[in-house]
Amino acid sequence: MSKLKLGIPKGSLQDATIKLFAKAGWKINPSHRNYFPEINDESMQCSMCRAQEMSRYVADGTLDVGLTGKDWIEENESDVVVVSDLVYSKVSNRPARWVLAVAGDSPYEKPEDLRGKKIATELCNFTRKWFSEQGIDVDVEFSWGATEAKVVEGLCDAIVEVTETGTTIRAHGLRIIKDMMYTNTRLIANKEAWEDPFKRKKIEQINMLLKGALEAEALVGLKMNVPADKVDTVMELLPALTAPTVAHLHNSDWVSVEIVVAESTVRDLIPQLVDHGASGIIEYALNKVI
Known part of the structure; x- marks a missing residue:
């Protein structure tokens, strides 16, 4: 039987991705001994690889489908099918950004001030292209890591680095002078795999359930009992995702009401209810909302 070859990003996104797949219905069991974790789906096989390399492996057919950032798709100029955006991360569940940063006491205030200067980054192709489009001649060199420290140590004049909250940038005494790109995780597919009926159906299934799991993260279910003569009043309080479900209780003047609401509203909503x-108010977590 043909199997769908799925790539899971190894590194900072690994735990968040495995957790998301678990909510969607796929249990992935990584092993420290190899890069081929078990998955509870006989129609799929799973591989781990760095997000930086994922789009290359999907483009050349080593993998049929995988998850990686918009940044690495652009950096590698990979010819893949972008199935969907999946906004999740290890920290904030919002798009990360690549920023241009300089030392806090640096005289540089804008990108133009860096003309002729040295910039360190892991995202070399994108950075060269970005500065070229701005008509600014700079020296871009690849950084193997600890990029923030290179400005402090005087090894470069500026860096282009990814951040979600900016905390690490500020902790190193750096100052952001330009947001260069917003990036988020994307589900990508190999073009030939996308044209294969079996693989495409499987990829679409993964996409639907992953998006459903992400949608559910900010929502909860509420179930409660309400006196029949208070239903209209209670209904006015409910910011439901869809119309609440109302069921009459057997031999009773009470009804059961069930809704889905934003988790952020619950702490204020329950006392009002x-x-x-x-x-008898019950709050419960949701795995998927589709």
């Missing part, structure tokens, strides 16, 4: 007659 109690004040208006609701009782």
